[in-house]
Amino acid sequence: MNSETQSSKPDLYVVARIIKSLKEKNKVNKTTLGTSTGLAYDKLIKYLDWMSKKGFVEIDENGLVVLTKDGSEAYDELVQWIMKHVGQLKFPRLRISS
């Protein structure tokens, strides 16, 4: 997430990485989430802040990060959206002959 764009345009793959990790682990603390997603702690905090504003995650009273239904649906929507475009790709068979 670039500093100028962090409030409006986060990197989708980072969001996806966080959600995927939360889907697999359900409730998780920030340090573990940072490790499993490979994100620096301060970067993770910024993303979690953005995601909680969007309603994708919640942080409970114990400081554990929980994925919301909206977050899960957003992830599925993202997968479907990418699939719609990637699925149409047809690659010709290339085989160089020298």
Added chain:
Amino acid sequence: MTEEKIVAKVAELMQTLDEVKKYNVLEKHFKKFATIVIVSIVICVLVNILFSTSSILSGFDEPQKFLLTFLLTAIPIVGIGAGGLYIRTKVKAVKTGEWKEELSHGFPSALKILSEMDWESSFKAVSSGGLSYAMYGLVKGAAYWIIAYIAAGFAFNITTYLLMHQTRVLGGISLWLSLLITFLYLKKDLSRRFNEIRALDKLQWELRRFSSELRNTEF
């Protein structure tokens, strides 16, 4: 399942772009390849001129002269062989699959690869790859033609010498015959090259459509 499909599709995309890298090797090393081939042809022509204008071969009888002239074809043959080998070595040295580690992390990594892809340079790579491939084929074809021309000239001369004790009676026929021989010899190669260049064009359009869809759609 859908996530796996996306990862597989992105892997296919990256494999295709890896193949494109190989075509770009031709662009990078084309000058060297062309120089090797052209220099070998020039040497062959110069030695041939030297043979016919000087008295170097005066001590040999006609059949021996033919044989020595024919042996000159070995120079461009070696030139093409060396040029081809040089290109093949460079193509083999292309690093591929560097994305595999990243992609092994699943859907988010596939998304990362797509988001960080430099589409403009990919388009450029595909287009210049096709052009270099065509140029490479052209130089190779021209070199084969010259070799066939020298060989055909030799074959005609030795035939007319044996039958009529005369040489250079068939005029420019060896030029056209060698062109036909080259065409027949390279027919399969030419059609394969044509298909490859068409496939690169197709890929160019496919990638342009895909990148524009990705850029224009708001998630």
